[in-house]
Amino acid sequence: MTELSTPYAPSREGLRGAYRTMRRIRCFEERLHAEFAAGRVPSSVHLYAGQEASAAAICAHLGAQDYLHNTHRAHGPAIARGADLIAITKEIYLRAGGLCQGKGGSPHLHDARLRLIGANGGVGSGAALACGSALAIRHRQENGVAVALLGDGACNQGVVSESFNLASVWKLPVVFAIENNGYAEATATSYAIAGDNLAARGPAFGMPSTRVDGADYFAVHEAAGVAIECARSGGGPSLVEIMAPRFYGHYEGDAQKYRAPGEVAELRRTRDCLTRLRQRMIDEYQFSTAEIDAMDAEIGVDIDRAFAEAAAAPPPDPALLMRDIYADRSGL
Amino acid sequence: MTELSTPYAPSREGLRGAYRTMRRIRCFEERLHAEFAAGRVPSSVHLYAGQEASAAAICAHLGAQDYLHNTHRAHGPAIARGADLIAITKEIYLRAGGLCQGKGGSPHLHDARLRLIGANGGVGSGAALACGSALAIRHRQENGVAVALLGDGACNQGVVSESFNLASVWKLPVVFAIENNGYAEATATSYAIAGDNLAARGPAFGMPSTRVDGADYFAVHEAAGVAIECARSGGGPSLVEIMAPRFYGHYEGDAQKYRAPGEVAELRRTRDCLTRLRQRMIDEYQFSTAEIDAMDAEIGVDIDRAFAEAAAAPPPDPALLMRDIYADRSGL
Amino acid sequence: MSVKSYRAAIREALEHEMQRDPDVVLIGQDLAGGAGGGGEDDAWGGPMAVTKGLVGKFGRERVLDTPVSEAASIGAAVGAAAAGLRPVAELMFCDFIGVCCDQILNQAAKYRYTFGGQDQVPLTIRTTIGAGQQLGSQHSQALYPLFSYFPGLKVVVPATAYDAKGLLATAIRDNDPVIFCEHRLLYRLREDVPDESYTIPFGEARIVEEGGDVTVVALSRMVHVAAEAVRALREDGIDCDLIDPRTTTPLDTDTIFDSVEATGRLVIVDEAGPRCGTASDIAAIVAEEMFNALRAPIRRVTPPYAPVPAAPELERSYVPDASRIIAAVRSVMER
Amino acid sequence: MSVKSYRAAIREALEHEMQRDPDVVLIGQDLAGGAGGGGEDDAWGGPMAVTKGLVGKFGRERVLDTPVSEAASIGAAVGAAAAGLRPVAELMFCDFIGVCCDQILNQAAKYRYTFGGQDQVPLTIRTTIGAGQQLGSQHSQALYPLFSYFPGLKVVVPATAYDAKGLLATAIRDNDPVIFCEHRLLYRLREDVPDESYTIPFGEARIVEEGGDVTVVALSRMVHVAAEAVRALREDGIDCDLIDPRTTTPLDTDTIFDSVEATGRLVIVDEAGPRCGTASDIAAIVAEEMFNALRAPIRRVTPPYAPVPAAPELERSYVPDASRIIAAVRSVMER
Numbered sequence A, B: 001m002t003e004l005s006t007p008y009a010p011s012r013e014g015l016r017g018a019y020r021t022m023r024r025i026r027c028f029e030e031r032l033h034a035e036f037a038a039g040r041v042p043s044s045v046h047l048y049a050g051q052e053a054s055a056a057a058i059c060a061h062l063g064a065q066d067y068l069h070n071t072h073r074a075h076g077p078a079i080a081r082g083a084d085l086i087a088i089t090k091e092i093y094l095r096a097g098g099l100c101q102g103k104g105g106s107p108h109l110h111d112a113r114l115r116l117i118g119a120n121g122g123v124g125s126g127a128a129l130a131c132g133s134a135l136a137i138r139h140r141q142e143n144g145v146a147v148a149l150l151g152d153g154a155c156n157q158g159v160v161s162e163s164f165n166l167a168s169v170w171k172l173p174v175v176f177a178i179e180n181n182g183y184a185e186a187t188a189t190s191y192a193i194a195g196d197n198l199a200a201r202g203p204a205f206g207m208p209s210t211r212v213d214g215a216d217y218f219a220v221h222e223a224a225g226v227a228i229e230c231a232r233s234g235g236g237p238s239l240v241e242i243m244a245p246r247f248y249g250h251y252e253g254d255a256q257k258y259r260a261p262g263e264v265a266e267l268r269r270t271r272d273c274l275t276r277l278r279q280r281m282i283d284e285y286q287f288s289t290a291e292i293d294a295m296d297a298e299i300g301v302d303i304d305r306a307f308a309e310a311a312a313a314p315p316p317d318p319a320l321l322m323r324d325i326y327a328d329r330s331g332l
Numbered sequence C, D: 001m002s003v004k005s006y007r008a009a010i011r012e013a014l015e016h017e018m019q020r021d022p023d024v025v026l027i028g029q030d031l032a033g034g035a036g037g038g039g040e041d042d043a044w045g046g047p048m049a050v051t052k053g054l055v056g057k058f059g060r061e062r063v064l065d066t067p068v069s070e071a072a073s074i075g076a077a078v079g080a081a082a083a084g085l086r087p088v089a090e091l092m093f094c095d096f097i098g099v100c101c102d103q104i105l106n107q108a109a110k111y112r113y114t115f116g117g118q119d120q121v122p123l124t125i126r127t128t129i130g131a132g133q134q135l136g137s138q139h140s141q142a143l144y145p146l147f148s149y150f151p152g153l154k155v156v157v158p159a160t161a162y163d164a165k166g167l168l169a170t171a172i173r174d175n176d177p178v179i180f181c182e183h184r185l186l187y188r189l190r191e192d193v194p195d196e197s198y199t200i201p202f203g204e205a206r207i208v209e210e211g212g213d214v215t216v217v218a219l220s221r222m223v224h225v226a227a228e229a230v231r232a233l234r235e236d237g238i239d240c241d242l243i244d245p246r247t248t249t250p251l252d253t254d255t256i257f258d259s260v261e262a263t264g265r266l267v268i269v270d271e272a273g274p275r276c277g278t279a280s281d282i283a284a285i286v287a288e289e290m291f292n293a294l295r296a297p298i299r300r301v302t303p304p305y306a307p308v309p310a311a312p313e314l315e316r317s318y319v320p321d322a323s324r325i326i327a328a329v330r331s332v333m334e335r
C-alpha cells in the first residue's frame, strides 16, 4: 500500500461546510429511518448514516467540472454534492418533482447539472462509467476528475477490476473511492474479500492506493485530496479505501442478525464521524457549542420541509411512462 | 510476489516424457503452419509453438483426477494432456471422428474423459469453470486440483479477477497458470496490463504467486509443482505467471506487423524452451543426441499419420446438426 | 398436503432434492448470510428468505455463500455441473443477468453441443423476475425471453406454489441447464401443496380454465391476472380456455394448438416485453402452424415498449392488468 | 461515386464523422493495434481491418485501443457518451455480449429513462454477426434480437455497403445508443457508394424488389440470399416484394404492412434464431395488426433451434439458403 501523505488540512470554513453536510445527511437518514418504520416510504432504501465523512470529504475537493458517481447507498453522496434536498426526498417518495421525476427512486439519485451520476442496478458499474466521464473531461481539457464511489462488495464485480486496469492503462483522471462499511448485504467483508484489504488491489492494477479511517473526517479529507489532486494534475488514477461503519441495516427492514450483539452501539460510540468532527471543531478550531447547535437546528428545519413537501407532492404525470425512452424519436 | 521455492527436480524419465510432449507439440504446430499456408486448414487456428514448456510442465504434475482448463491456443495443452493426436487433428479439420465431432474446432479442444476442458469463445471464462471443477473435486474428496490456463490478455476479463477472489474465499484447489506470451492479439502486454506484472494480482486477491521463465522447462516444472502440490494438499489456490514467447502470429494469417523486426528470430534464438531442454538433457542428464533424434523421428511419423488421417476423414454426419443440444429430451 | 407459500414450496423442493442427492449444492449471495460476521449464521437465508434453514441442515459445504461476483459464481456452477455436481445457483434478480450472461448463454447453453455431446450440464439457476415493488428499471424485468432465445437452456416460469415445487424438483434432476424464474410478487401466494416430494414434467402446459370461446395463454404471475379477467368475462358470457405453459422451453405447443383449433382466437398475456418476447414467440408459432384455425388477430397483452418506472402509479400502468386482458379478449370476439 | 466494399464504406463513415465532430472517439480492441509493441502502429487497424488508417489521421487520443476488457471499455463508452462525447465502441463479435451486456442492456438502454430524461447517451456500438466462417457456436451468432428486446436501444442491420455507410453516419449522429451489426461475410461485398458523406434515416425499410404476390422480409446478409431466391421464383412466375427493414428498432412496420396488404402472404428470412427472434417479432406484429389481409400462414425461414456448429457441412445446413426460402414462398402460394 503506497503511502499518500501530502498534508491537506481543511480550513475552518471548510470544516463548517463539512459539518453542515454530514449533519444534514445524518439528520436526513434518521428521519427517513423513522418514516420508513412508520410505513410511509415506498420501495426500498439504503441508509448512509455512519459513512458521512466519506461523501463530505470527497465533495469538499470537487468543483463543477468534476463527476461524482454514486452508489445505491445514494442519499449521503447526493446531499454532499449539493443536490436539492426537496427533489431528493420527492424522488425517494417517487413523486412528481423528484430528482428523476419519480422514475428512478432512492438508489438512482442523479443530477446531471451537478455531474452527480446515479448508480445502476448492478453494483460496481459506476467504476467503468467513471472512466468514461474521465475520458470526456480529459478530451475537453476541463481539468476535472471523476470519482467513483464503490462499496466493498461491489469491488468483487469483475467490471471494477477491469476498470482499475483500464484507468491505469489510459492514465485517466479517476479516483476510485471504496466505502468499506464491513458488509455487502448480510455478508461480512472479511469473508468476501480475500485478504480483507481492498487497498492492496490498487498497486496490483498499477495505481497508488491508501486506506483511511472513515470515522476521521480529517484523514478522509487528506487522502481524498491527495488522490483527487493527483488525478487532476495528470498523475492518473488512484484508489482510496475508506473504512466507514454502517449504522443501519443493508436496507431498511433488515433485522441485521448477522451483526454481533452490541456491534452497532459500539460503532456509534467509538466510530461516529459526526461526533468526532464536532468534538474536534470545538477542541481544536474554537467552534462554540451554540454555533454548532444553531447549524443543527437550521438543518432540522430544512429536513422537515423536505419531508413535508415530499409527502404532499402528487404522483408523477402518467404520460411519463412513455416519455424519455429515446432522445431522438424520428422513425419510432 | 511470494517466492515459491521448494525444489521439484524432474526425473530423467520425466524429462524424456516432457521432451517428447514438447517436441510433439512443436512438430504438430509447424506442420499445421505449413498446411494452413497451403490453404488446407479450415477456420481459424492459434499456434502454441514457443509455449510448450508450460503445458508440458503443468501436465507432468497432473493425474487422472485433475482438471485442465484449456485456452483458445488449444493444441499444445491438448497434446500435453494426452488427447489423441488423430482426434485432435480431425477436430481442427472439422471432420468426423474429431475430438468434438467437428462441432467445436481448433479453439474448443475438449476431452471429458481426460478432464481436459475446452475453452469458451470468451477468453478468461475457464478461470470460473475451473473453480467449479475444483469444487466438484473437493466435494468428491478426490484429492485433485483444477488448473486454469489463462492468457495474459484474458486476465483483463473481469471474471478472472472475480475467480481469483472466489477461489481464495472458498480456498479451492485451483492453480491459475497464466501464459504470458507478451501479446493479446496485436496489443502488447506492456500496454494492456497496468504494471506489466500479472503475478502481482495474486497477493492482491489473497493468493501466493510466482513468475517464471517459460523458456526454462525446469523453472516451470518447479513453480507448477509447488502450486499444484499446495492446492492438492488443501493449501488453496495460487497463481503462476509463465513468461512464454509466441513464435507465430496471434492466429495463422496474422502478418504480425506489430512485432519489432527480428523479434521472433531473436526469441527463437534465445528463448526456445525446446532447444534449451534438449541441450540440458544432453549436457546434464546424459541423453545422447541419437536417442533424442530417434524420439523426434518417431514423433514425425505420428504427426504425418494424424494429418493424413484427418485429410482423409469424411465430414461429420449431417444429423449432428440437431444432436446433443440437450441431454434430456423429454417434453422437447 | 398442507397450505404453503410459493416461497415455502420452493424451499421444500430444495430441501428434498438436497436430501435425495448429496451432489446438489446451492451457490449464491447470502443464501445463508452472516458469513464472516459476528452475529447469527443463516441470518438471511437468502435475499428473498427462500433458503432459510438449509444451511443448518446441510452445512456451509453445500450452501455456499459467494462474494458479489455473479460471473465467477455462476461460472463455477457451470464448471461444477459439467464436473458432475448438480448445483443450484441463485441469481438474485434476473436483471443482473448482464454481469454473468456469458456464463449462461454461451457456456452453460452450448457446453454439450460445442464439445460434441461429451458432457451434460445439470445446472439449475434460480432467479427472480417481475415488477410491482417500485424497484425501477433494473430490478423489475421479466427477462426469460432472453433465455428462450438460446437453444440448450430450459426455462421454467411457475405461477403457483404447487407448480413451483414440482417443477423445481424436475429442474434439479434434469441433466440440462434450467433457468427457474420465480416471480417475487408470488412468494406470499399460499395454497395446498403436498408435503412429499413430487415432480412435474417439463413441456406440459396446465389448463387452468376450460372455456371454448377464446384461448388465453398467460405466464407466471400473469396467470393470476388473466384468471381474474377470465372470471369476469365468464359473467359476461365469454368462456375462455386459460393455459399456463409453465415452461417456455420446452414449450407445450400441442396444448395451445388444440385450444386454438377449437376457439380460433388467441390472446397471449405476458409480463415480458412486447418485442422479441415470449408473447411474440407464441404468436409467431401459432400464426405459422395454426393459421387455418385462426378467426381473429392474435392479440398480445404485454407491458409497453418502455423500461420499468419506479413510481407506483407509473408501474401499475406498465404491468398488464385484468382490464387490458378483458379488452383484448373482447376485441377478438368481435370477429 | 466509386466501387467500395462494405468494409471500406464503414471506414469512410467513421472517417467522415470523426472529421465532422471532434467528439467522436473510437474505443475497442486493436482498433489500431501495435500498442506497446516494438513494431508498426496501426498494425491491425481493427480485428476485421475496418478502422485501418484512422489512428494515423486522428491519433491515439481518438482511436483508443483497450485491454481485453469489454465491460470496462463499453461501460466507459457509456459514461463518455452521457458526459457529452460521441463514442463508437467496437464489440469484436456480438457473441461476446455476455461479458458486457449489463453495460448495454441496463446502463446504456435505460440511462435516459431511469434518470427522468436528464441525459442523452449518443453511443454507437459496432459489432459483428453471422455464421459462415466455421468459427463455431460462440463466434457465429446473430444476436440482434436481444438488443431489440430492450427499449432505449436502436438496432441497425445493414445489408449493403451503401446502407452501411449512410446508416452508420446516422447512428453516430443519433443521440441514443445504437447497436450497429456488421455481417462479417459482407465485408468484401462491393458496390457503388458515394464518396461524400450522407445519412439514411432510421426506421425506413428499403424495398429491394417489387412483386406483388408474396411479401418477403429479410435482414442483413439474408437480403442477398433472399434476393437470389426471389430471382429464381420470378422465373417461375412468382413475383415477390422483397423488403429489407435495415433497422429493427425502429422497425418500419408501415412498409411491411403496405406490402402484406397487397400480397396477403408473408415470409420472413432471418439468420437470428427461431425463438423470440426478429422473425417472431415481425410475425407477431403482422399477425396482430394485419390479420385481415393475411391469406396464408406467416412462414419464418431461420436457422434451426440449435447452436452454430463449426464444420462447414453442418454450418451450411444451419444457415438459411435460397432453396429453403423458395420452398417457404411456394408453400404460402399454395393457399
Ligand SMILES: Cc1ncc(C[n+]2csc(CCOP(=O)(O)OP(=O)(O)O)c2C)c(N)n1
Residues within 6 Å of the ligand: A046, A071, A072, A073, A121, A122, A123, A150, A151, A152, A153, A154, A155, A157, A181, A183, A184, A185, A250, C029, C068, C070, C092, C096, C099
Ligand atoms: C451485480 C449485482 N449483484 C447483486 C446486487 C444486489 N446488491 C445490492 S446492494 C448489494 C451489496 C453491495 O455491497 P457493497 O458494495 O459493500 O455496498 P453497501 O451496500 O455495503 O454500501 C448487493 C449484493 C446488485 N445490486 N448488483
Ligand SMILES: Cc1ncc(C[n+]2csc(CCOP(=O)(O)OP(=O)(O)O)c2C)c(N)n1
Residues within 6 Å of the ligand: B046, B071, B072, B073, B121, B122, B123, B150, B151, B152, B153, B154, B155, B157, B181, B183, B184, B185, B250, D029, D068, D070, D092, D096, D099
Ligand atoms: C471476451 C473476449 N473478448 C475478445 C476476444 C477475442 N480474442 C480472442 S483471443 C484474444 C487474445 C487473448 O490474448 P491472451 O489471453 O493473451 O491469449 P493469447 O492469444 O496471447 O494466447 C482475443 C482478444 C475473445 N475471444 N473473448
Ligand SMILES: [Mg+2]
Residues within 6 Å of the ligand: A151, A152, A153, A179, A180, A181, A182, A183, A184, A185
Ligand atoms: Mg459494503
Ligand SMILES: [Mg+2]
Residues within 6 Å of the ligand: B151, B152, B153, B179, B180, B181, B182, B183, B184, B185
Ligand atoms: Mg497473450
